[in-house]
Amino acid sequence: MRKLRIRTFTMICLFFVPTLPWIFFVIAHFMDTQTLSIANNHQQNETLQRHLTETIHMIETGTNKWEDPSWQNQLATLLQKTKMDVVIQSPTNSEIFRSNPERRSAFSSTEQFSVIEDGHLIGRVSVYLPKSNSVQMISALIGLLLAFFIVGVEMRRFLLKPLEKMSLAARQIAGGDWDVQLPSSRITEIAEVRDGFEVMVKGLEQSYRKQVELEEERRFVIAAVAHDLRTPLFALRGYLDGLEQGIAQSPEKVTKYVAVCKEKSVQLDRLVEDLFTFTKMEYLGMESNNKTLNFTYILRKSIDSLSPQAQQKHISISNHAVDDCFINGDSHLLERALDNVMDNAVRHTPSGGEVTVQCYKDSRKVIFTIRDTGPGFYSEELERVFEPLYRGESSRSRSTGGSGLGLTISQRIMRQHGGDLVASNHPEGGAVLTGWIPLPDPD
Structure with a gap:
């Protein structure tokens, strides 16, 4: 459906208002005169005036013949030609002569x-003179009123009604009702406002839903983190109380208590760091510092940082990464991401196992895989492994030291x-984490 601009609609209305009365006037004129010519009106008025003068002269000069049938027939013939009628009355108002006994039209002029x-x-x-242009003028007036009525109806249909519906929709949205029906309009400007309003509504709805989801996730994270903090803190306090009260009397017990306290403090440090990073990315919109980086170098650094932990468990790390995998990104964030993945692989690989790292690139992206020889993921874990604070089955539980936020x-x-x-x-066992990053666009 073709749309109109407001100025075009206004011009059409301004053209329509005088045009319809003129059409009504011409139709009434044609029905009365059987001609569309209006230029002859002046000539017709002059002819009418001449006939009126002749008729009046005949009446005034023939006062002694008013009751003569022959004279009356002559007057009737003249009146028939001029389309006029005459009524002659005596001084006592008794009727002497009437050329047409029928009742005259209310639109006729009388002399x-x-x-x-x-x-x-x-x-x-x-x-009684012939009918004047009163009918034409009344028809034009009716046409004018009808034109104003039609313009008013169309203005309400195309302008006012859509605006009223959008106002109602705005009130519904303010009340929390997102399921609103926005009106359509054939006016371009109103249609554009309607489209912009629809985009705004969708954006507000998405923002609102996102805010609700974030609020629910925030409450869940706070509750889960409070529970996670309670366990190592309770153990840490218990061992510190043991040291304070002298329960650990031998050097071996003191060393054990201190080692446990150190382990719990490391768990707390990891949990707080992961929580801080997660919160910063989720709620503060962490901005990355993009630079051209060699992804292979970052992967190698991550492997080196996890090598001591792997050596303690007698786990070998095999690196099969190609060189010169250049990407655009933030080295700190990418290193943190790879550290989390590598830490997850080392923690869940049993003693004597192996972690295999591969990295290669195709025409559009850099792809890396990190595989361990641990128990792998259960089927239900694969759907939720990236959910915040999800740890899955006992083999991948809090006992391994994870915070549930790393992946x-x-x-x-x-x-x-x-x-x-x-x-x-x-297929041969173990978990596989596969990631990819797009290559920079060529200049």
Whole structure:
């Protein structure tokens, strides 16, 4: 459906208002005169005036013949040619002659005069002239009123009604009702406002839903973190109380208590750090410092940082990464993401196992995989492994020291760089985490 601009609609209305009365006037004129010519009106008026003068002269000069049938026939013939009618009355208002006994139209003009001779009233004469242009003028007035009515109806239909519906929709949205029906309009400006209003509504709805989701997630994170903090803090306080009260009397017990306290403090440090990073990315919109980086170098640094932990568990790390995998990204965030993935692999790989790292690139992206020889993921874990604070079954529980935020943070960092991180199981056993980052566009 073609749309109109407001100025075009206004011009059409301004053209329509005088046009419809003119059409009504012409139609009424044609029905009355059987011609569309209006230029002859002046000539017709002059002819009418001449006939009126002749008729009045005949009546005034023939006062002694008013009752003569022959004279009356002559007057009737003249009146028939001129389309006029006459009524002659005596001084006592009795009717002497009437050319047309039928009732005259209310739209006919009348000329009335008295005939006086030698100071005496002879009679009264009423001359009914042909129909004037009153019908045409009344038709034009009706056309004008109809034009205003039609313009008013169309203005309400195309302008006022859509605006009223959008006002009602705004009130519904303010009341929390997002399921609103926005009106359509054939006026371009109103249609554009409607489209912009619809975009705004969708944006507000998405923002509102996102805010609700974030609020629910915030409450869940706070509750889960409070529970996670309670366990190591309770253990840490218990061992510190033991040291304070002298329960650990031998050097071996003191060393054990101190080692446990150190381990719990490391767990607390990791949990707080992961929580801080997760909160910063989720709520503060962490901005990355994009630079051209060699992803292979960052991967190697992550492997080196986890090598001491792997050596303690007698786990070998195999690195099969190609060189010169250059990308655009934030080195700190990417290193944090890879550290989390590598830490997850080392923690869940049993003693004597192996972690295999691969990295290569195709025409559009850099792809890396980190595989461990641990128990892998259960089927229900694969759907929720990247959920915040999800740890799955006992083999991947809090006992391994994880915070439940590491893989979530890693996936969001990858997505922030335009890539992604997914989890799967290797056919020969063990978990496989596969990530990718797009290559920079060529200049």
